Amino acid sequence: KAGVTQTPRYLIKTRGQQVTLSCSPISGHRSVSWYQQTPGQGLQFLFEYFSETQRNKGNFPGRFSGRQFSNSRSEMNVSTLELGDSALYLCASSFRTGWTGELFFGEGSRLTVL
Amino acid sequence: GQQLNQSPQSMFIQEGEDVSMNCTSSSIFNTWLWYKQDPGEGPVLLIALYKAGELTSNGRLTAQFGITRKDSFLNISASIPSDVGIYFCAGQGNAGNMLTFGGGTRLMVKP
Numbered sequence: 001k002a003g004v005t006q007t008p009r010y011l012i013k014t015r016g017q018q019v020t021l022s023c024s025p026i027s028g029h030r031s032v033s034w035y036q037q038t039p040g041q042g043l044q045f046l047f048e049y050f051s052e053t054q055r056n057k058g059n060f061p062g063r064f065s066g067r068q069f070s071n072s073r074s075e076m077n078v079s080t081l082e083l084g085d086s087a088l089y090l091c092a093s094s095f096r097t098g099w100t101g102e103l104f105f106g107e108g109s110r111l112t113v114l
Numbered sequence: 115g116q117q118l119n120q121s122p123q124s125m126f127i128q129e130g131e132d133v134s135m136n137c138t139s140s141s142i143f144n145t146w147l148w149y150k151q152d153p154g155e156g157p158v159l160l161i162a163l164y165k166a167g168e169l170t171s172n173g174r175l176t177a178q179f180g181i182t183r184k185d186s187f188l189n190i191s192a193s194i195p196s197d198v199g200i201y202f203c204a205g206q207g208n209a210g211n212m213l214t215f216g217g218g219t220r221l222m223v224k225p
Contacts, residue, residue: 004156031210031211033211033212033213035213042117042215042216042217042218043157043202043204043213043215044215045212045213045214048210048211048212050210050211055210055211056209056210056211056212058212090156090157092156092211092213094211102147102159102162103147103159103211103213104159105149105156105157105158105159106156107154107155107156108155108156
C-alpha cells in the first residue's frame, strides 16, 4: 500500500513569489491535513480537508490556503512568500476526520525562501 | 502556537539502556499519539492511545495515556542505535484531525 506522496520534495523560491505544494493521500483516505515544521516553532497545524471541505484551520495568515479534489488529493498554496515561510511542509492523511484519526505523514516538501 | 510540554529535549544514552520521555498539557485530549522522525523524513506513527489510563506496547516501546487526559509518556526499553531520532508526542482533541505537537525529544544512542 503506497504511503502519502508529496511533491515537490525540495524547492527554492524568492520573496514575493507564490508556491503550490501537492499531496496524494494513502488510497482510501479521505482526510488530508497540512503542517508546517520549523526549528523555532516546531510542528504547527495549518488546515485539514475532508470530502473537499476545509474542516479546521490553524492560526496562519490568509496567504496560506489549500484545497482538496474529489480524488482526495490536496494542494496548498502560499502567496507572497516571506523569508519566515521557509520550512518543511508536511501532509498527513487519515481514513476519516474525528477523534479516532491516526494520521500518517508524507516525507514533506522542503521550501526555502531567499 | 500552542505546543505540548515535552521533556527531556534531548537525551544521550548508552546502547541497551532504557529511555523515558513524557508530555504534559494544560488541555484535555481525546487521543495521544507518539511519532518518530528521522532526518529529512516525515514523522512515523509509533503508538496511538485512545483511552485515559490505557497502556499500549509496540515491541520495545510502551506508552500510556494519563488518567487526567493531560499527559502521556513513552518508554523505550533496551535501546539500540536505530532508535536515534526525534520523538514527538501529539494530542488530538475535538477539532477533527488537528494535532498539537510537543517540541520533540532528540535521542542519541552511543553504541
